[in-house]
Amino acid sequence: RKKKDLKIMISGAPASGKGTQCELITTKYDLVHVAAGDLLRAEIAAGSESGKKAKEYMEKGQLVPDEIVVMMVKDRLSQPDSAEKGWLLDGYPRSSSQATALQAFGFKPDLFILLEVPQEILVDRVVGRRLDPVTGRIYHLTYSPPETEEIAARLTQRFDDTEERVKLRLQTHNQNVESVLSLFEDITVKVDGSLSKEDVFAKIDSALSNLIEQESATAAT
Numbered sequence: 001r002k003k004k005d006l007k008i009m010i011s012g013a014p015a016s017g018k019g020t021q022c023e024l025i026t027t028k029y030d031l032v033h034v035a036a037g038d039l040l041r042a043e044i045a046a047g048s049e050s051g052k053k054a055k056e057y058m059e060k061g062q063l064v065p066d067e068i069v070v071m072m073v074k075d076r077l078s079q080p081d082s083a084e085k086g087w088l089l090d091g092y093p094r095s096s097s098q099a100t101a102l103q104a105f106g107f108k109p110d111l112f113i114l115l116e117v118p119q120e121i122l123v124d125r126v127v128g129r130r131l132d133p134v135t136g137r138i139y140h141l142t143y144s145p146p147e148t149e150e151i152a153a154r155l156t157q158r159f160d161d162t163e164e165r166v167k168l169r170l171q172t173h174n175q176n177v178e179s180v181l182s183l184f185e186d187i188t189v190k191v192d193g194s195l196s197k198e199d200v201f202a203k204i205d206s207a208l209s210n211l212i213e214q215e216s217a218t219a220a221t
């Protein structure tokens, strides 16, 4: 088995570094990055009914209802590119009902990556986060500053990235995380997400190469 059909889930608190690691993972492993939050923000930008409804929940830092999120993620994973290249699912599932729903559609991960970051670091990461609307890249004013003046001038901030809202998002995460983790215990890799982004990636990279090695060894026997 080759790396091309890996199926990975990545989870962690708000601003634990999921999106940042997904940029690095997809560059090396060529997987399709499916981010629940990005799909929702695309619905909001498109002005759809689902988008309008989703925004009400996102502004309060609450989970968007399953009837919107489940089909949205299922549809994206069902696209031909996800089936061919393999996928990296970011920010989903966030509840046991979401996990069960996806499994019922036949989507089962090989590995569940959990980024662990102490709470006090998370607020600082959220407040300093900026996005480049042209490339989609994630920056941080202190930890990952933009490379040029031109990029710096066009950076934007997410509507839910205020100190007040991240506290609500954290509460929601803390209420739900255990119920999701318990479902994936046997395939979970916990990674210390408070290290530098390169060091975090080194740990994930080694977990992924181990997985590929193990599976090709199994395939050979």
Ligand code: AP5
Pocket: 012, 013, 014, 015, 016, 017, 018, 019, 020, 021, 036, 037, 038, 040, 057, 058, 059, 061, 062, 063, 064, 065, 069, 090, 091, 092, 093, 094, 098, 125, 126, 128, 129, 130, 138, 139, 140, 141, 143, 144, 169, 193, 194, 195, 196, 197, 198, 200
């Ligand atoms: P979503 O968009 O998924 O947001 P989130 O889970 O809060 O996670 P973030 O995107 O904020 O952070 P991240 O972990 O990707 O961190 P990043 O790499 O950017 O969800 C938003 C909302 O949508 C939810 O609140 C909910 O309402 C709704 N939603 C989404 N999924 C849903 C679902 N399944 N069901 C229902 N509702 C759903 O990094 C953060 C910052 O830190 C950046 O500035 C970065 O440069 C910096 N940084 C990253 N790594 C490091 C490092 N190692 N060292 C120093 N700085 C770092």
